[in-house]
């Protein structure tokens with residue numbers, strides 16, 4: 602089932618998600634619907650707040666073609682897509698990368714964000730098993746972007762002042778249309 606994607610300006614994007622104690626069938630269904638919605642919108646990640654929910658869950662599917670180099674592809678190869686992550690927590694970060702990022706809650710927009718190049722993330726999968734993955738490159742960027750969402754943090758918060766200034770008018774218009782929350 603396709604869900605409505607919440608856009609910038611909506612208050613829910615600034616709320617913090619609540620950890621889920623148990624992965625119930627209803628939550629698995631929510632994650633499946635989030636994946637369907639993400640693929641339909643041609644995104645590579647989606648977090649609960651973006652569909653108006655506050656359970657700590659995000660989904661990610663970064664194709665290997667998104668990675669810049671073969672070394673990163675090889676490093677990430679053991680991580681099976683799509684990722685369905687309940688209660689994700691980044692437990693280690695290493696290095697840095699500077700690259701362009703977009704978000705389904707900010708249609709037709711994008712900007713540069715500095716992120717860690719490698720992250721280790723602990724989460725509960727759809728089967729209720731605890732997992733720990735270490736990923737690099739664009740996939741690491743996606744993991745950071747989605748876990749930020751679950752904490753009410755948006756990628757525009759992390760852009761440089763210059764980068765954000767370039768988007769200021771667009772951001773203001775988008776926020777105004779969707780509830781006015783910045």
Ligand SMILES: [Zn+2]
Nearest residue numbers: 703704705706
């Ligand atoms: Zn996003």
